[in-house]
Amino acid sequence: MKYINEIDIKGKTVLCRFDFNVPLDEDLHITDDRRIKAALPTINYALDEDARVIVIAHLGRPEGKVIDSLSLKPVARRLSRLLGKEVVLAKDCIGDEVKTLIQGMEPHCILLLENLRFHIEEAENSDDFARELAGYADVYVDDAFGNAHRTHASNVGITKFAKKCCAGFLMKRELNYFSTTLKNPLRPFVAIIGGSKVSDKLEALANLIRRVDKMIIGGGMAFTFLKAMGHEVGTSLVEENLVNMARRGIKIAKERGVKLYLPVDCVIAEEADPKAVTKIVPVQEIDPNWMGLDIGPASIALFREALSDAKTIMWNGPMGVFEIDAFSMGTFSMVHTVAQSHALTIVGGGDTDVAVHRAGQSDYITYISTGGGASLELLEGKKLPAVKALNEWEKKMD
Ligand code: AMP
DSSP states (O other), rough: OBBBGGOTTTTOOOEEEOOOOBBOOOTOOBBBOHHHTTTTHHHHHHTTTTEEEEEEOSSSSTTTTGGGGOSSSSHHHHHHHHSSOEEEEEOOOOOHHHHHHHHOOOOOOOOHHHHHHHHGGHHHHHHHHHHHHHHHOOOEEEOOOGTTSSOOOTTTTGGGGGGSEOOHHHHHHHHIIIIIHHHSSSSSSSEEEEOOOOHHHHHHHHHHTTTTEEEEETTTTHHHHHHHHOOOOOSSOOOGGGGGHHHHHHHEEEHOOEEEEESSEEEEEOOOOOOOOEEEEEEOOOOOEEEEEEEOOOHHHHHHHHHHOEEEOOOOOSSSSSSGGOHHHHHHHHHHHHHHSSSSSEOTTHHHHHHHHTOOOOGGEEEEEEEEEHHHHTTTTTOHHEEEEEHHHHHHHO
């Protein structure tokens, strides 16, 4: 597939799909605008090429209904402020009014169309909906990495009808950091996988174990592995149906010479509550009615040591229930270790991203993904539907 700078968009009308699914507070103020900022290089490039820029995006999950609180109004305001120019927001993303607005666009104009997901046809990948969107422009540009694992009309269906298709600069960065690094990492290559459940990351674990030199497992999912090793883990999060799978994973790691690091101690409590009494114990001594909610200091030291010679680090998932202060030390220590390392450091989106920002260390990480779900699918070794669609369009043109 081609990127926006590899095709001629001079003076053309471009339709850019971005992921502007930003968090809002109860007063509908944007609390984190990184996804909007990440779109600026593509928009600025198009403006520099004297293009007319139509922007399409979604916000939340309105499931085909018009919900005022999920309007892209706050996005239009923020985008306008970041670009220092007017961004017109259309009342809808399809229909005659939109077409009239587009006809009136001058070069360098930006028109943001209202939330795509106000129409159920978007998530249904409807041909009619995709055809209408594609008809607005000379060139379709997909830069919505955070949505690239979905098969929707605005990112997959649209490539059937668009005159020209390409990807934007954010897509390029994301694919470069995830796909390219996974295929050809500087070694030692260490993966850190955490978060709540093994089941959510089973495919990523299976893919990574074939590629890494070391794997660190923390968070809730570590307890299924510790159980597989014969430890009593009290009431910690365990997926009983995956204990055997975890045992196999440990065996595969051994056979492949991959060093697998699991917590050796943990912070336990009777419940995941800010007021709960906590203890730090070796993993061999978890009380029957207590649960492991963070990695302990010995694990922090062990993981730090495992990371000390890394040249590439990929991290997805917190080491504990970091949302609660008492169980956040493991995750925040890991943030600092990763940030201070001399490796190429790549962090998946979602909770890990939140932890890195909360620790104020985002400037010291090589790359933080804007898409949790999409980056996880890349870790799983899957091809993203939106990227596949762009590649197929390119193949068709050959
Ligand atoms: P994920 O979305 O799979 O990356 O999981 C992130 C969630 O895992 C966070 O909300 C954490 O609170 C949770 N988590 C991390 N460690 C544990 C643990 N030991 N027990 C239960 N939940 C955990």
